[in-house]
Amino acid sequence: MADKPTARLPFKDGRPPHLPCGPGDVAADVLLPGDPDRVALLRDMLSDVQDFGRKREFALITGRYKGQPLTICSGGIGGPSTEIALVELAYLGARRVIRIGGMSALVPQIATGSYLVPDAAIGMTGVGALYTGQGFAAEADADLAQGLRDAAQDLGLTAHRGTVASTDSYYLGQDRPLPDGTEAAFLDGFAQAGAVGVEMESQVVLSVARALGLQAACLLGVHGNRATNDWLVDYETTQRNLLHIAGRALFRQQ
């Protein structure tokens, strides 16, 4: 890679234009939450932490989880920022990526406080369509996904299996009312296509990771349930369990 940034690839001395870090700063294994505050929340669960700070929505730390090197990097909300994070992480040496985040279930059987490890992500994200083609499912790495389900079970936590739907929209695209009362009806279509949950990034993570040759899977805490209208007000425990499940899955495999 050139030392001098070019318009085509604006890295400087190997440092990417968006993530707050450079060569040698990223571990092969990466957890990708959406919210930068979740990087801070999980920080005390790692040892030997190097904090590279934050640029825009991208906060990044690298440390050790039970002795193994691990990076946690936030990717923001939605496809565009998530694609940026994944591509820059891949340039910096990431090999396995797990999206850790939240979703709402579309079926009553998947209760708030439980987890979903999708086999695949469908939906209507622009980045997903760009990388995978409109209408195609993006598949998780089967071994990594099964490792996450096994790890959850070992920890006594319930991890469901199924398809998740991702969308670029939190309000209209997820059938939430706008201030003038306008409501859409996209969730039935996702459920009819086989999805059991909805959120905003899994289709992006799985399709971009596949194109980059990264092993990737998603581990989603169930923050809401659209069938029962239940909403988890405090999801700190769920978020911290995401790190325990993911860490166990990543490092048991080796």
Ligand SMILES: O=P(O)(O)O[C@H]1O[C@H](CO)[C@@H](O)[C@H]1O
């Ligand atoms: O919990 P995170 O990873 O932020 O994910 C979910 O929450 C955000 C919306 O509030 C979207 O990014 C959605 O996918």
Ligand SMILES: O=c1cc[nH]c(=O)[nH]1
């Ligand atoms: O309902 C929800 C919950 C989390 N994330 C979403 O995108 N939607």
